[in-house]
Amino acid sequence: MADSKTNAKLDLKPVFFGKKEKKLLLDPLNDNNPITVQVLGICSALAVTTLTTKALTMAVAVTLVVGFSNLITSLLRKLIPSEVRMIAQLIIIATLVTVVSLTLQAVNYPMYKELSVFIGLIITNCIVMGRLEAFAMANDPWRSFLDGIGNGLGYGVILLIIAALRELLGKGAIFGFKLFGPGPDFLVDTQAISMLHWYTPNNLMVLFPSAMFVLAVIIWLHRTWNSKLVDVS
């Protein structure tokens, strides 16, 4: 954090989208991924990843909330006294989450029902709070916004990978299209099976614990590939 602060002081000429802005947007996708590296926002990552459509909705919702709460907090950062900043940040986040939740209710009510409490739990998603504390309270609005969107994307990518694996192996489908396993009416007509009928979907993958295992494998692969992230302690 210290070096980004000095950087912001060094370039006096405001750059609209320079190298540093690009880094802010892309860093969370790999080196500083909110889920696999910073271990933030795990709760929702595990609970909503049974279906890819659910994960996609959640990823969009979280990206919007992080982006805009970063933007608003950064605009207000000089007005918020530091003793009450926690409550002030929470109110900003809660307002944005209410907006997102009401919008989702209006646009896609079945999806809202399916996500149940997890839309509300974006408020306590540590990614949002963490970015506000670590970045938005010390940086200008445009950069904070980019940082928020970047972290939202980093979160979304991992969410989609987990959800795709779980839906593919657990339900034999992806985005609801059936790929593996017996078709819905295979008891009546044995010919009506989908193309890859040798794989029988494993129900364990839809249950909660499998999300843990999938995430552990993703972390394993990510750290094997990017060895500077290995935990040495």
Place this chain on the structure above:
Amino acid sequence: MELINIFLKSAFIENLALSYFLGMCSFLAVSKSVKTASGLGLAVIFVLGITIPINWLIDHYLLSENGLFGMDLTFLRFILFIAVIASMVQLVEMVVEKVSPALYSALGIFLPLITVNCAILGGSLFMISKELNFSESLVFGLGGGFGWFLAIVAIAAIREKIRYSNVPAPLRGLGIAFIITGFMGMAFMALMGIDPAALVGK
């Protein structure tokens, strides 16, 4: 009887940490030693037991249609709930500091962390979706907190031991913690078939 039922159900069968995976951030971050884990667990019991009944009162007497303002204000739920949680945590912190400095030095650092623990807000939101009454919501809060306490102490004990095992380097720390949590979740899934009503002899 009904209350014992709800306590057992919220503590074991619908364990907030291991069945819903709520509060995972602090669950993984603070479970490196049993001592700190039990400190955080106690603080969670405390805060859940206080905030859920308060949020119940707010939901029924301020936000519902036949409440104080006579209109449906449920869209304000998120904002009020999180404000209640944040201020209760602050209040609890001050009271504990005055009353028992020893407990404060044990819990002190964890109390602010609890505001952003999803298990607390999740508990309040589950309380709404389950449509509990006041005493049930109090028991639900305490039971949920107790279950979370058990879970974090258990994983901390396992992680203290696993430090001596030869885990592959990229899995060390976080990765192996996820796998352990997954197994613990599978163990808790076995409790889902239990009917607490039969246990308390109803």
